[in-house]
Amino acid sequence: MKKSVIIIGAGFSSLAASCYLAQAGYNVTVLEKNKTVGGRARQLLKDGFTFDIGPTWYWMPDVFERFFADFNKKPSDYYTLEKLNPAYSVYFDKDEQITIEDSLDKICKTFEDVEKGSSIKLKKFIDKARTNYDIAIKDLVYKPGVSPLELMSTATIMRVNQFFSNIKRDVRKSFKNIRLAQILEFPVLFLGAKPSNTPSFYNFMNYADFGLGTFHPKKGMYQVILAMETLAKELGVNIKTEASVKEIEVKSGKAKGVVSNNHFLGADIILSGADYWHTETLIEKKYRQYSESYWSKKTFAPAALLFYIGFDKKLKNVNHHTLFFDVDFDEHAFDIYDNPKWPDNPLFYASFPSITDKSSAPEGKEAGIFLIPLAPGLNDTPELRQLYFDKVIKRFEHLTSQKVTDNILFKESFCINDFIKDYNSYKGNAYGMANTLTQTAFLRPKLKSSKVNNLYFTGQLTVPGPGVPPSLISGKLVSELIIKHH
Known part of the structure; x- marks a missing residue:
C-alpha cells in the first residue's frame, strides 16, 4: 500500500x-492555510492590475529547467519567458544612473565607461563566479546538509579560502568605483546577509546576474506557481486551500498526523514547508530541536515593507527592475543587521512589470511594486507604513524627474504584521535565514527532525537557503531524503 504524506504549506x-x-x-496531500497556493509567491489582482505579492526576480533559469526536466517537462510547456533588456537600472543620484544590460559584453562596456580598466577585472571576476556557480550547482546546493563531508570535494577544497573571505572584501579589492x-x-x-558577512564563494550570484541574466515569465512569477500546481495535480497530488494546521500529533516520538480545521488527518509522513520555527511550535516542547534562544541568535534575512500601486499613467525614466541606491548602503544595512530599527534613509527597489508585460496593467496605466528592506521584528503600524511611503515616493519623484503622487489610483501595503499573519513567519522575515558562513549547508536547520520520526522540513530556513531556486532545490532534497528512509 502507498505511504501517505501530508505537506504543510x-x-x-x-x-x-x-x-x-x-x-x-x-499518496500526497498538501494543506495550505491561505485561499490560494503559492506561499510568499501569491498574486494580487485589483482593478485590472496584476501584482506578484512576493518574488519578482527570475534568476538561475537552469534550476527551473532542471526541476521540470525531472518530470520530462520544460518551463515552456507552462509559461513563456522573456529575457529582460535592460536587466535593471540603478539610481545613485538624480543625474547618476547605471543600467545593466542583457549580456556580459555590454555590461563590461558600461563598467569601462565608469572606471577605466574595470572591464578586464570584471571579466576575471565573472570567470571565477562562473566556476563557483558550476561547483555550487553540481557539488553543493543539491546536497541535503546532513554532514560536513558534503562540502568536501577536490573543487571545494581548492576554494576553502573563499569561505573565510567575504564578498565585500573581494569586490572592493578589485573595483575602486563605489557605484560599480x-x-x-x-x-x-x-542571500539575506550583508556583503561583508557573505562568504566569497557566493559570488556565484554575480554569474547568475551578469552571466545568465534576468528573465520575466509572461503574466508574472505566479505563472511558475500555477505551473507547479498543474504538474502536482497531474501527478495525483491532492491540494486543499484554507486548510490551516494547528497541531502536529506526535505519539511515542513518531509523527502520526495533523489537526487541520478541527479535524485530525492521519499520515505516515509529515513534511512542513511552513516556517521552520512556527512548525516546531505545533509540537510539544520536548520534541522541538531548536529553542527560542537558538532562533533569536540566528541572522535572519530582512523583512520588507511592500507597496502595490496602480498608476493612471505610464511612468518614465524607469525600467522593469529599478534600484534606488541614492543613500548610504552601509547605514541602511546597519539598521537591518546591527542595530535593528526603522531606517532613517532606506534604499528601496521598484518593479514595473507593465513595462514588459501588458497583462500587468490596463492600457495606458502602470503597475508598480515598491520594496523597502527592514529588520525583522520591528513595530509595524499604518502610520509608519504611510511615513515610509511618503519618503520613497518623494525621492522617487525627485530622482526620476516626474510627479506621480496625483496619479495613484490605489495602493496596498504588505509588511511585518502581514508576513506573520499570512505565513507564520518568524519576526515577519521575508526571505528566511541568511546564508552566512555559520549558516551554510550542514550548519542550517535540518531537513529531517532528530527528535520526531517521520517529520521533515523544507523551505528557506533549511538547506540550501533563501530564494526561489533554492526553494525548488530544497523540495527535491527533502523528497530524496524521505524516499531514502521510507
Whole structure:
C-alpha cells in the first residue's frame, strides 16, 4: 500500500516536494492555510492590475529547467519567458544612473565607461563566479546538509579560502568605483546577509546576474506557481486551500498526523514547508530541536515593507527592475543587521512589470511594486507604513524627474504584521535565514527532525537557503531524503 504524506504549506518548496513524492508513488496531500497556493509567491489582482505579492526576480533559469526536466517537462510547456533588456537600472543620484544590460559584453562596456580598466577585472571576476556557480550547482546546493563531508570535494577544497573571505572584501579589492562595487554587492542581498558577512564563494550570484541574466515569465512569477500546481495535480497530488494546521500529533516520538480545521488527518509522513520555527511550535516542547534562544541568535534575512500601486499613467525614466541606491548602503544595512530599527534613509527597489508585460496593467496605466528592506521584528503600524511611503515616493519623484503622487489610483501595503499573519513567519522575515558562513549547508536547520520520526522540513530556513531556486532545490532534497528512509 502507498505511504501517505501530508505537506504543510503550498509555496515553492512544498509544491516541488509534492511533485517528487507523488512521482515516487506516495499518496500526497498538501494543506495550505491561505485561499490560494503559492506561499510568499501569491498574486494580487485589483482593478485590472496584476501584482506578484512576493518574488519578482527570475534568476538561475537552469534550476527551473532542471526541476521540470525531472518530470520530462520544460518551463515552456507552462509559461513563456522573456529575457529582460535592460536587466535593471540603478539610481545613485538624480543625474547618476547605471543600467545593466542583457549580456556580459555590454555590461563590461558600461563598467569601462565608469572606471577605466574595470572591464578586464570584471571579466576575471565573472570567470571565477562562473566556476563557483558550476561547483555550487553540481557539488553543493543539491546536497541535503546532513554532514560536513558534503562540502568536501577536490573543487571545494581548492576554494576553502573563499569561505573565510567575504564578498565585500573581494569586490572592493578589485573595483575602486563605489557605484560599480555596490552593483556587484547587490546580488548577494538575495542571500539575506550583508556583503561583508557573505562568504566569497557566493559570488556565484554575480554569474547568475551578469552571466545568465534576468528573465520575466509572461503574466508574472505566479505563472511558475500555477505551473507547479498543474504538474502536482497531474501527478495525483491532492491540494486543499484554507486548510490551516494547528497541531502536529506526535505519539511515542513518531509523527502520526495533523489537526487541520478541527479535524485530525492521519499520515505516515509529515513534511512542513511552513516556517521552520512556527512548525516546531505545533509540537510539544520536548520534541522541538531548536529553542527560542537558538532562533533569536540566528541572522535572519530582512523583512520588507511592500507597496502595490496602480498608476493612471505610464511612468518614465524607469525600467522593469529599478534600484534606488541614492543613500548610504552601509547605514541602511546597519539598521537591518546591527542595530535593528526603522531606517532613517532606506534604499528601496521598484518593479514595473507593465513595462514588459501588458497583462500587468490596463492600457495606458502602470503597475508598480515598491520594496523597502527592514529588520525583522520591528513595530509595524499604518502610520509608519504611510511615513515610509511618503519618503520613497518623494525621492522617487525627485530622482526620476516626474510627479506621480496625483496619479495613484490605489495602493496596498504588505509588511511585518502581514508576513506573520499570512505565513507564520518568524519576526515577519521575508526571505528566511541568511546564508552566512555559520549558516551554510550542514550548519542550517535540518531537513529531517532528530527528535520526531517521520517529520521533515523544507523551505528557506533549511538547506540550501533563501530564494526561489533554492526553494525548488530544497523540495527535491527533502523528497530524496524521505524516499531514502521510507
